[in-house]
Amino acid sequence: MPTVRQAFVHRFAASAPDDLDAMEAAVRRGELDPAGIVAVLGKTEGNGCVNDFTRGFASLALKQGIAAWSGRSVESVGRDVAIVMSGGTEGGLSPHWLVFEVREAPAGTPAAALPALAVGVAMTRPFAPEEIGRLPQIRATADAVAAAMRQAGIDSAADVHYVQVKCPLLTKARIEAAAARGRDVATGDTYLSMGYSRGASALGVALALGEVREGELGDGAVCARPDLYSGRASTSAGIELMENQVMVLGNSRAWAGELAIGHGVMQDPIDVDAVAQALEQVGLRAGLRLADADRARVAAVLAKAEPTCNGLIRGRRHVMLDDSDIHASRHARALVGGVLAGVFGDTQLFVSGGAEHQGPDGGGPVAVIARR
Amino acid sequence: MPTVRQAFVHRFAASAPDDLDAMEAAVRRGELDPAGIVAVLGKTEGNGCVNDFTRGFASLALKQGIAAWSGRSVESVGRDVAIVMSGGTEGGLSPHWLVFEVREAPAGTPAAALPALAVGVAMTRPFAPEEIGRLPQIRATADAVAAAMRQAGIDSAADVHYVQVKCPLLTKARIEAAAARGRDVATGDTYLSMGYSRGASALGVALALGEVREGELGDGAVCARPDLYSGRASTSAGIELMENQVMVLGNSRAWAGELAIGHGVMQDPIDVDAVAQALEQVGLRAGLRLADADRARVAAVLAKAEPTCNGLIRGRRHVMLDDSDIHASRHARALVGGVLAGVFGDTQLFVSGGAEHQGPDGGGPVAVIARR
């Protein structure tokens, strides 16, 4: 009989991008085994846009911390742990860390009666610059999602509720390297390349989970066919890698523990019905707000936010796209953060922006991890 | 038998601060009688802070429009109509106008079976600069609230659910005028004087409605005793007046029509229970969100937003007060706007900032006007 694994999700408040005090205390108390950390998601308080250095600051501090606690080198931590920093805590959103830890249950531990939270990670090959934002990245991401599902012991796409992907972006140097080999790239704009890479990665998830058909896909679809999307993908681009790092979250009978995950797809930024759907999947009832007892069962909330392209929310005009003082993605995170805060009675929510092909226009996935 | 009056609340979308197209069309269609307008509240898309000129722009355009439609002078419109512009449509908030119109019901019209929306307006005497933000402004405001209640035929403070006050502020010239008479003022900082005037006005409402006792009040209480507040006041300061303009909204059997108003007091920025309370008072049931049929009954939603002073929301840190890129009041409006948008399924909400003595720290009144 195979060893039963158990996934743990730790949520720690951060008083600054480099604040690891709460995490370190948990390590000291033996509640968190740094050697078991497979991924860390961080919500930092920068602007979440181009010049947001809180992400790099948090990543640097985090890698050093985990390395010190687990006696590994900073490089090996960077290689073995998926580190995804999302900037922007607008409105009432509260900066925090989400640490995913996997332990082997003691020999002989039975699997959970109900499917339990399962975590699988996988990586694609490094991409050539000309592959980023195009079909090769889509296909390789789909393969990595499948591999991560196998690694997690998740048989059916229906049991996958959230897929976090960290993907590369184009830099001037990378574009020139491609040009030197006579290859053009998806876009010459390094900033836009983040969107193309996020979009292709999300379409890769959609392909793996059967949300789109391979025939519908092509280079031309990326950032051009909003009707093609995954309701379970959350992708973010970073400069420090050339491959895609994939973390699949789902439920599996091969895992132990009380934690489970569910999700819904918000059709617009104020779609609370999708939240209710996610809550029901983990056995929680959404009313006007979560009951206090239920709130204590919630381990993590993950959602995507984007402004609607037509400038409307249910027929009402929003100003996000016309505001030259506050970036549209900041307005969008503030809005979705407020909508979720009302339902959950909590502001420690992982709401991130940049939702190309991650849910419908202006909407996006919302996932809830909770103790049954 | 006294004439029965009926209050109408018109809500018009605005594509810019000076966009009166929807309002003008209603006038043309005879749905809105410009001569009956007693007050206009406008949510404009500026920053809602010091250098927000969308308020002045909207006021100028509005006065000219009403003057043209009703054949009055711009001056008389400015004198007769309470015009309150609130800047800031962060997150998903949608710029719009709320027009309050009062008509006499045809002779013999019976009053409503249930108490109906009643509107009363009154004005204080002009204040001397040294009175602003102090006891004389508090007392005079309380008297004006009482007068507005009488004018509206509202007998009991319990029937008052929202009191809008427009109040003056201090300018360098006004401070010097007081000094020339040997009088000091509440603050030499013209920006802070807006808060003192809003605060004293709100305490005046609280005094009139029995929410605070006269003995608790004094110059020292303004902006210093957060425990003293009104759960029904919404005050805003403007440079163009020296008196307080008061509009009382409540329910009265002396009025006709289906509209009624209710309110709750949000204890913090994500307190949806207070929204449920306001909805119940007008016969609507709050669940995860309003039913579509019920949403159509809502004529207006009015709320106040402020960051909590301790930097926390239910124990979670927020960054509003530490953000030097986005003003704290903008974060707060975005958050409360999101919380309400989730419940109402709508973003056309009148959420304004600057809530000194208007609800508890970080919270504030939320009022709903709806057809029963």
Added chain:
Amino acid sequence: MPTVRQAFVHRFAASAPDDLDAMEAAVRRGELDPAGIVAVLGKTEGNGCVNDFTRGFASLALKQGIAAWSGRSVESVGRDVAIVMSGGTEGGLSPHWLVFEVREAPAGTPAAALPALAVGVAMTRPFAPEEIGRLPQIRATADAVAAAMRQAGIDSAADVHYVQVKCPLLTKARIEAAAARGRDVATGDTYLSMGYSRGASALGVALALGEVREGELGDGAVCARPDLYSGRASTSAGIELMENQVMVLGNSRAWAGELAIGHGVMQDPIDVDAVAQALEQVGLRAGLRLADADRARVAAVLAKAEPTCNGLIRGRRHVMLDDSDIHASRHARALVGGVLAGVFGDTQLFVSGGAEHQGPDGGGPVAVIARR
């Protein structure tokens, strides 16, 4: 002998976008004849970007003021007076109005010994949406510049030192109107259309002044050939017109008065040599800074500001294009405003952004009007 004209340039401080007090006082004192106003340039304190409503607010207040003072209708003022509002007073820039007035000199007045400031205005035909940002707008603008030169009695392009153009932009409605006639437009992005219209207008000026050859021009050149530009054009787009309004400023012996204009072309945002060149043309010596006596001779300073596209200024990196908190054009105005403030010892400078084809990349025209 033809009547001799004289141009006057009045500079008034503004304490807010709608502050006309100083202008009105000048009218009252008889120093400014409102009937003689041909153009007003206004530097307002908005963000100078998409949601800058200080421009519309200032325009509305200004038209009403001039109409009231001169007994004309607001419409006729809007038609007869070129009104150009430029938002953005970053750094130390001071909000102000520049009023251009033309009077006929008393019969028999001799022309100035030296060429004097000459002002000419002209208008193109209204453009069809599909013409905006393309060759037809370029050619029509060139014709209008020639007409304005004739009207000003300026014979040679060498005597033209500054050409202000106000041009239209595309709106969704205008794009659809063109599509209904089976025509496509330069860009479907309404915001980008402002740049295309400014760029085509500037190329029209360049064509009229012989700065580019007709053979070099085509639809494809607009916003794509930075090497083609005018060193004397300043263009701004507005939603309220469909034609191009052109004001030419130059020197002519047919005009009287002490005022004269000169210009230089800044090669980058810190190119003070170009300022020295402009000053010398009006008989002023640029040193470390203008001597106090010379400063009093300066009537107006007009300049364009843009970030360099390569992210460098003389090999040093700037952050303008990477800053998601402050728009690049705001950084650029602040920088050029500071450079000029040091030389002129004054911050009441008309520095505007959006310099497509107006000077080289990152640079732009700088013009000085002064009493000889």
Added chain:
Amino acid sequence: MPTVRQAFVHRFAASAPDDLDAMEAAVRRGELDPAGIVAVLGKTEGNGCVNDFTRGFASLALKQGIAAWSGRSVESVGRDVAIVMSGGTEGGLSPHWLVFEVREAPAGTPAAALPALAVGVAMTRPFAPEEIGRLPQIRATADAVAAAMRQAGIDSAADVHYVQVKCPLLTKARIEAAAARGRDVATGDTYLSMGYSRGASALGVALALGEVREGELGDGAVCARPDLYSGRASTSAGIELMENQVMVLGNSRAWAGELAIGHGVMQDPIDVDAVAQALEQVGLRAGLRLADADRARVAAVLAKAEPTCNGLIRGRRHVMLDDSDIHASRHARALVGGVLAGVFGDTQLFVSGGAEHQGPDGGGPVAVIARR
């Protein structure tokens, strides 16, 4: 005969807050001895306000870099090297590092014919929270400046041209610790405490250099007597220390090398005469701009920027203090940066904000280090 020392000033461009590539290359080439670094000033691209984490990010990366290159621990580097990060590169300012290195000249090296750049560092005792922003901090800082002068072999205050001070600030914990001992603090507002600490530190420099008399000083003077200031102090507050770190820059015959320092005191943000004065002291002639050959001699430019409190610059209104979108200190840095960029023909300038008691209202010190 005492050993002759030589000071080196290295200026390195930064492509991000943690970019040490240029510095590391200099170490590799043997041009910079990491063991000789006494201070590093960094201009980073954050907002320079409360939530600017680029300073902490840069400090962390820098300490690790120097530690790695010099085989020291991060802690010892933090203790031995004065690290001062200044956020804010508005307008055209270019992010960069200024590294101050001191070497012993080979035995027998004669001192420079002319006084050469001399660097001295000293530290105060750690302060109790209740001493910060008050007389004890002023006095201790003055003593440290005197000690740093002795250490640098600078005999006369007239030879001191720039004093950089890093000082502590108050936190909630520190305020409570003082309260627990029955002591009150200068201010309960942790943000304001930065200004009090900077101000008291600057007054300490002024006292040491004879710019103010001890009799004029008292707790009440800090942040209340703008007429008392140092024309050579540049102070910045940090959370990571409780003592004051002082670096004195001056000229001394006991030092070797071609570098020298001069300074002027800008009377307002556009006072180029003060720049000319600083340049003349190091043998450079200021004209409209520096000659190219002279520009190559400049090793560093250091200046302070602040908005004028009365809202005016030479009688012209500025909007810095009324802008709720861009912090006043950001406008001020952009303005001063532009003024200096015009004169120096360079944007790699160390312009920092927060100038309490550092120069007159709206003005501040400007220092130039150059090769004679």
